[in-house]
Amino acid sequence: MYQDLRKDYWWPGMKFNVMQYVNKCLTCAQVKAEHQKPYGYVQTLEVPEWKWEHITMDFITKLPLTAKRHDTIWVIVVRLTKSAHFLPIRETYTSERLSELFVKEIITRHGVPVSIVTAYHPQTNGQSERTIQTLEDMLRACIIDFGGSWDDHLPLVEFSYNNSYHASIGMPPYEALYGRRCRKPVCWGGVGQKEVGSKAAVIELTEKLQLVKARMKAAQDRQKSYADKRRRPIEFEVGDQVLLKFSPWKEVIRFRKRGKLSLRFIGPFRIIARVGKVAYRLDLPDELSGIHPTFHISHLRKCLVDDVAYVPLNDIEVDERLNYIEEPVAIVDTKEKQLRNKMIRQVKVQWKHRKGFEATWETEDEMKRLYPHLFET
Incomplete structure (x- = not known):
């Protein structure tokens, strides 16, 4: 953007102003990959005192x-x-x-x-x-x-x-x-009575x-x-706006809807409390009420977008780990497909994944293995 503008315009601090403007773009913040060191130093767990505790x-x-x-x-x-x-x-x-x-x-x-x-x-x-x-x-x-x-x-x-x-x-x-x-069994050395206690x-x-x-x-x-050599420190304050990273399952690609092109971050959400050194509690909307609101700092990205710039999540169904949930609802149709050497049976499955998704044709044997309850009735 700066290279395009500088051909026709100039003002003091122009490059810095362009950078600020781009940083406030919600779409860019949600889809751009991170090319910097991840946030937060490693916080090691304490060494346990006893076995199996x-x-x-x-x-x-x-x-x-x-x-x-x-x-x-x-x-x-x-x-x-x-x-x-x-x-x-x-x-x-x-x-x-x-x-x-x-x-x-x-x-x-x-x-x-x-x-x-x-x-x-x-x-x-x-x-x-x-x-x-x-x-x-x-x-x-x-x-x-x-x-x-x-x-x-x-x-x-x-x-x-x-x-x-x-x-x-x-x-x-x-x-x-x-x-x-x-x-x-390789070496039965030391056979005999031993004093254990x-x-x-x-x-x-x-x-x-x-x-x-x-x-x-x-x-x-x-x-x-x-x-820690490959990480960088960062701290947020209560009231800051952050974006939340989430990971769609690879199986989403089968639906031919987004898949790899899904958003990298959702939000923005407001920080309401700090938990420990590297965790924060977020003010999540009603759509994410089933998710625990405390997240590690590595899952957050600072957001400079105005509070009014919020994208609702009504059309996204995620679980408590911020993953897409792939769950079949019902079998709506069946058919046989002729391959080169054999005939296979296929079923048309309606998926409970995201609003507006159409049903897909799947192999009957594979669906019976993964979701046998669909064939009980």
Whole structure:
């Protein structure tokens, strides 16, 4: 804009005035990508005092469907000892079903945790993400070497992971959890009676936990120093206007409506309170009443637009994590499609996604796998 104007006009401070004008454009602020360092220094979590009191959890979805009808892995990691449980589940499990599984597999063995850090917590230091990377690599290797379904190899993968050396704690998770190395089938050394409950064993376990916590603190400080070099500080005041970043699901592309061309930011919204060092509470409209109003600073962008410049969100349906919700409502029609070598059945599905979206033709087998409740009636 400045290059176009300077050909015919000039006034003192012209370039600065043009920059201010562009910064106040709501459309530009909502769609332009960020090319600067992200906001907010890393705020590391405190090192836990005891085992299985503080955990993280995440889900690996969209895996190949196995013979046992599993397509998702629930990854649960202990923050102190780094020991993990990998639970095969289905993506369609309800929260009640997951709660029952959590009680059966975790609480009955280790007790009730004090805190749970989920995948959308912005300060996990990549704990769950790094574990998931390792798990996926191990599953790929098992499938290549042994074949079969991935859930058949999951118990041995968990055993191998928990008995592998971790640099952040300086020992395998099993040793950090139980105070001694696990007896592996590769070498059955040390067979015989062992004294487990001696005073020396308790002292050794306590010393190892102190060593683990010291190594974790050093690893966190090292990770923080690396991450902060690629970040920049910023602070907002109560009453400031900000834009909120949200991420549409990739499946939105199937609707041929926006998809990748969706807005990067929505708003503006007014800050009503500061929560901690790197989080703020926003005054969200009624359309977003189901979303928790506190957000990390990395999800916010400063907005210089006037208060009256507000785009309503009546036509957008998002969940509590600011994702588009893809949910089929009903099957309105069926047909058969002839391919080169076979005939496939298709169903026309009406989606509850965004107002005005038309129904789409989908493969019947795929819809039965993902949404079996549509075919019950």
